[in-house]
Amino acid sequence: MKYIGKEIVGLPTRQLVAGKGQYVSDVILDGMLHMAIVRSPYAHARIKSIDTKPAEAVPGVVYVITGKEVIENMRPIMEAYDTAAMDAKSVKCYALCPERVRYVGEAVAAVVAEDKYTARLAADLVEVDYEELPVVFDAEEAMKPGAPLVEPDWDSNVMVTRDFIRGDLDKAFAEADGTFSGTINTQRYTGAAIEPRGYVATYDPYQDMLTMWASTQNPHPMRVFLAETLGIPETSIRVIQPHVGGGFGLKIPTFQEEPLIAYLARKLARPIKWIEERQENLLVGGHARQNRLHYDVAYKKDGSVIGFRAKVIADVGAPAALCGWGQSFVTSYCIPTCYKIPNCRVQLFTVVTNKCPWNAYRGYGKEAASFLMDRVMDGVAKATGVDRAEVRLKNFIQPEEFPYSQVSGAMIDSGNYPKALNRVLEMVGYKDFPKLQADARKQGRCIGLGIGQELTPEGCSMPKSTLLSGYDGCTVRVNPSGQVTVLTGVTSPGSGNETGIAQIVADTLGVDVKLIRVIQGDTDTCPYGLGNYSSRSIIMGGAAAQVAGTDIREKMFKVAAKMLEVAPADIDSEDGKIYVKGAPSRYVLFKDVASTVYRDCYGKFASDVEPGLEATRYFRHPNVYHQPEVDGRFSSYPSWPNGVSACVVEVDPETGIVKLLRYCAVHDAGVLINPLLAQANLHGGIIQGLGGAMFENLVYDEAGQLKTASFLDYTIPTAVDCPSLEVEHQETRSPFNPLGCKGVGESGVTAPLGAICSAVENALGHLKLNFDEMPLTPDRVWQEIRHAQQQA
Amino acid sequence: MKTPVEVTVNKKKYKVEVDTRMILADMLREELRLTGTHIGCGTGNCGACTVVLNGETVKSCCIIAADANGQEITTIEGLSSSATELHPIQQAFVENQGLQCGYCTPGMVLSTLQLLKDNPNPTEDEIRHGISGNLCRCTGYQFIVQSIQDAAKRLSNGGQPGASQ
Numbered sequence: 001m002k003y004i005g006k007e008i009v010g011l012p013t014r015q016l017v018a019g020k021g022q023y024v025s026d027v028i029l030d031g032m033l034h035m036a037i038v039r040s041p042y043a044h045a046r047i048k049s050i051d052t053k054p055a056e057a058v059p060g061v062v063y064v065i066t067g068k069e070v071i072e073n074m075r076p077i078m079e080a081y082d083t084a085a086m087d088a089k090s091v092k093c094y095a096l097c098p099e100r101v102r103y104v105g106e107a108v109a110a111v112v113a114e115d116k117y118t119a120r121l122a123a124d125l126v127e128v129d130y131e132e133l134p135v136v137f138d139a140e141e142a143m144k145p146g147a148p149l150v151e152p153d154w155d156s157n158v159m160v161t162r163d164f165i166r167g168d169l170d171k172a173f174a175e176a177d178g179t180f181s182g183t184i185n186t187q188r189y190t191g192a193a194i195e196p197r198g199y200v201a202t203y204d205p206y207q208d209m210l211t212m213w214a215s216t217q218n219p220h221p222m223r224v225f226l227a228e229t230l231g232i233p234e235t236s237i238r239v240i241q242p243h244v245g246g247g248f249g250l251k252i253p254t255f256q257e258e259p260l261i262a263y264l265a266r267k268l269a270r271p272i273k274w275i276e277e278r279q280e281n282l283l284v285g286g287h288a289r290q291n292r293l294h295y296d297v298a299y300k301k302d303g304s305v306i307g308f309r310a311k312v313i314a315d316v317g318a319p320a321a322l323c324g325w326g327q328s329f330v331t332s333y334c335i336p337t338c339y340k341i342p343n344c345r346v347q348l349f350t351v352v353t354n355k356c357p358w359n360a361y362r363g364y365g366k367e368a369a370s371f372l373m374d375r376v377m378d379g380v381a382k383a384t385g386v387d388r389a390e391v392r393l394k395n396f397i398q399p400e401e402f403p404y405s406q407v408s409g410a411m412i413d414s415g416n417y418p419k420a421l422n423r424v425l426e427m428v429g430y431k432d433f434p435k436l437q438a439d440a441r442k443q444g445r446c447i448g449l450g451i452g453q454e455l456t457p458e459g460c461s462m463p464k465s466t467l468l469s470g471y472d473g474c475t476v477r478v479n480p481s482g483q484v485t486v487l488t489g490v491t492s493p494g495s496g497n498e499t500g501i502a503q504i505v506a507d508t509l510g511v512d513v514k515l516i517r518v519i520q521g522d523t524d525t526c527p528y529g530l531g532n533y534s535s536r537s538i539i540m541g542g543a544a545a546q547v548a549g550t551d552i553r554e555k556m557f558k559v560a561a562k563m564l565e566v567a568p569a570d571i572d573s574e575d576g577k578i579y580v581k582g583a584p585s586r587y588v589l590f591k592d593v594a595s596t597v598y599r600d601c602y603g604k605f606a607s608d609v610e611p612g613l614e615a616t617r618y619f620r621h622p623n624v625y626h627q628p629e630v631d632g633r634f635s636s637y638p639s640w641p642n643g644v645s646a647c648v649v650e651v652d653p654e655t656g657i658v659k660l661l662r663y664c665a666v667h668d669a670g671v672l673i674n675p676l677l678a679q680a681n682l683h684g685g686i687i688q689g690l691g692g693a694m695f696e697n698l699v700y701d702e703a704g705q706l707k708t709a710s711f712l713d714y715t716i717p718t719a720v721d722c723p724s725l726e727v728e729h730q731e732t733r734s735p736f737n738p739l740g741c742k743g744v745g746e747s748g749v750t751a752p753l754g755a756i757c758s759a760v761e762n763a764l765g766h767l768k769l770n771f772d773e774m775p776l777t778p779d780r781v782w783q784e785i786r787h788a789q790q791q792a
Numbered sequence: 793m794k795t796p797v798e799v800t801v802n803k804k805k806y807k808v809e810v811d812t813r814m815i816l817a818d819m820l821r822e823e824l825r826l827t828g829t830h831i832g833c834g835t836g837n838c839g840a841c842t843v844v845l846n847g848e849t850v851k852s853c854c855i856i857a858a859d860a861n862g863q864e865i866t867t868i869e870g871l872s873s874s875a876t877e878l879h880p881i882q883q884a885f886v887e888n889q890g891l892q893c894g895y896c897t898p899g900m901v902l903s904t905l906q907l908l909k910d911n912p913n914p915t916e917d918e919i920r921h922g923i924s925g926n927l928c929r930c931t932g933y934q935f936i937v938q939s940i941q942d943a944a945k946r947l948s949n950g951g952q953p954g955a956s957q
């Protein structure tokens with residue numbers, strides 16, 4: 001029985017479906033207090049004074065804290081993404097803002113009370129006197145000389161820049177058959193997991209032990225961040241990750257509330273709980289994706305792109321300790337994605353504004369790069385009259401050209417882009433579509449087909465980083481009775497990597513997957529590891545599990561070989577039996593070998609192996625380069641899954657309403673450990689991409705107030721908005737990963753952007769629409785249609 | 793201020809004193825420790841807090857706990873009799889991987905219960921409308937829809953998987 005490649009239902013599924021999961025809000029402790037946060041109502045203001053007395057006077061209030069106490073007792077929050085290592089500017093952000101707020105919602109004070117209603121009520125009574133300061137909301141305005149500074153200590157609002165160049169741009173543009181330019185605006189949006197953030201902290205002064213239950217993706221890094229920020233030993237902190245109700249990157253530390261609640265629990269020596277409200281989640285739970293992308297294209301008549309310039313201007317909101325700003329870097333790093341463009345320049349300007357800081361969100365900047373290239377390829381098709389698919393096929397990096405180094409130094413491991421595109425065109429019926437479209441048009445219906453390409457590098461590995469340094473650990477323990485405990489450094493926010501890891505260990509040891517129990521998310525029991533980000537849990541955590549499992553397997557084979565009186569090289573294992581190769585009837589039971597190691601360590605079979613059957617091993621990915629002086633390049637993403645989608649939409653020109661009729665996708669992440677869960681991830685990713693393409697938008701007004709701070713205004717897709725998805729997988733192994741696999745977690749989220757834009761334009765081909773502003777809400781589509789009709 | 797509330801939840805009678813500001817979802821979770829009812833928004837938009845009140849699904853974040861006095865409620869915990877005996881709807885969700893993080897799931901399962909009570913043989917479109925008050929951010933709804941189709945078959949087949957009659 002082999003488990004890798006098998007569709008197995010996620011291990012925690014039964015428990016969760018019974019309502020018996022334990023999420024952080026389900027942690028209810030005796031004597032537990034509740035925290036509520038006082039947040040800035042201004043986008044930029046100086047705090048003149050804070051009067052906490054009215055709040056303190058409320059019966060049931062236990063404590064009120066402001067930024068003054070925080071700076072006297074805590075360090076600035078440790079950065080999740082090291083700015084110095086990336087030559088980026090930095091700020092000192094505290095658990096509570098001591099003197100100057102830089103976006104609406106920034107935390108300035110907190111109230112701890114006996115119940116959450118009292119805490120909330122009292123928080124509203126804290127009186128903060130502000131002096132408003134000038135604000136800046138648009139990234140390009142913020143770049144102009146004389147613009148108000150988000151950080152007065154900086155010389156400009158530009159946090160970091162990059163400039164990647166390859167080839168001779170001037171020559172390419174001079175030799176081109178044609179050129180065109182454009183600008184794309186992608187909107188600000190976010191992951192909005194259905195479970196908001198939350199923490200419960202409790203402190204035992206006798207053991208000097210702070211225990212923190214956190215809806216987080218990264219327990220061990222969170223412990224480091226807390227230790228550094230609070231100035232206490234890591235060994236005095238235990239972070240436990242209970243079930244997490246979706247993360248999508250947004251539950252990566254370092255938020256203000258984390259060190260704040262930890263500090264208060266230590267100070268008051270009582271358990272404290274804070275569960276984010278949905279409004280807070282949309283206001284401060286991390287934003288992403290707001291980019292302006294300028295581009296110039298030089299092409300030949302046959303559709304090949306010979307020169308390309310891109311300028312990425314990322315509006316990352318106010319600088320913070322969170323790792324979100326790094327997304328802008330990844331956008332610039334990925335361009336021109338899966339295309340081979342000989343002359344290419346990519347410039348990045350990461351700009352701060354008076355809006356909520358970015359945090360990581362599924363896609364992590366890759367989506368913007370792929371979306372840009374989709375718009376470019378469609379633009380070339382329009383300019384040359386060459387078919388959209390043909391243009392892509394003409395410009396792809398070819399399967400035999402891998403590993404392929406892009407202009408940024410990115411080292412793309414493998415792929416077969418033409419095969420995937422051809423397959424998805426077949427699935428959607430590309431050839432026959434024009435007839436279908438013409439027939440529909442006769443009935444007065446406007447249908448269109450669009451193509452979206454995506455390249456989503458995974459397993460981010462950055463130098464000098466606590467969170468992102470790109471390795472992971474795993475302990476495999478075979479117990480005396482033959483069952484297996486696996487402890488991982490990676491975690492699952494609901495994505496199912498625990499199941500994939502169990503499958504990998506089951507195959508490595510040759511045992512039934514039911515014998516394996518996977519434990520994750522506890523800094524006291526699990527090996528040190530970086531948790532869940534960048535779709536890394538199988539590529540890093542799964543590989544570490546395989547390495548640790550192999551250690552145990554070899555040790556058990558040594559013992560079994562003696563028991564069977566053959567050489568270790570002559571045996572194998574499967575279905576709980578360790579047998580002689582070619583003579584499967586000569587075997588010992590896996591559990592008997594385990595028992596022998598534990599119970600007979602001085603006996604004749606096990607005396608020459610070390611007692612115990614436990615191995616902790618770490619895995620570092622071969623396709624990462626951090627030493628340019630040694631290997632001539634810097635490459636931080638080892639694994640390059642890719643995919644392509646083709647969708648069919650119907651547009652109502654009278655209302656601008658776009659209905660998605662079909663959505664086909666071909667996805668390639670190398671070897672799939674569990675195709676069922678990979679498929680599940682794909683579905684979720686595609687629908688999040690659909691939400692981003694069609695509805696989701698975090699809108700600020702001129703005063704910097706978020707106008708979309710509830711699920712009423714910030715609309716995410718419901719079941720009615722989604723078509724039934726048609727997804728297929730293709731397998732191009734990663735030559736660098738021992739399992740041959742690539743990341744899956746962020747697949748699917750990108751292609752809908754390009755595909756839906758392309759399809760809507762195609763549906764109204766006669767109007768020659770060109771969408772350069774997202775999302776495609778009915779309102780925007782309607783306006784574009786009106787605009788085009790007036791022009792005509 | 794506290795007020796006494798008497799409710800029957802999952803066929804069991806409870807008598808509690810609750811804060812007059814407390815919502816029903818909090819009472820179920822914090823007073824009765826039935827934490828399978830989740831809170832995702834508190835504003836009636838996500839459906840994670842869905843419970844059955846007097847035979848109809850409601851969003852328990854939008855009901856004041858005190859108003860549940862004398863009423864009969866079923867939560868997700870009331871659906872299965874034990875860890876080994878899941879309700880056919882739950883079993884269908886398990887076997888079709890109709891969830892990932894599981895946070896929306898209790899609400900989704902109870903909305904399915906209502907949907908299939910009202911319409912034992914729904915079309916895909918009717919299923920999608922039936923759960924449109926329940927947001928899920930993980931699954932893209934596809935495996936949820938499949939789970940519900942399977943659940944419908946199971947319910948018309950005495951809880952067993954198999955074709956509907």
Ligand code: FES
Binds near residue numbers: 842851854
């Ligand atoms: S918590 Fe009640 S509907 Fe969202």
Ligand code: FES
Binds near residue numbers: 892893897927931
């Ligand atoms: S399974 Fe995560 S929200 Fe539905």
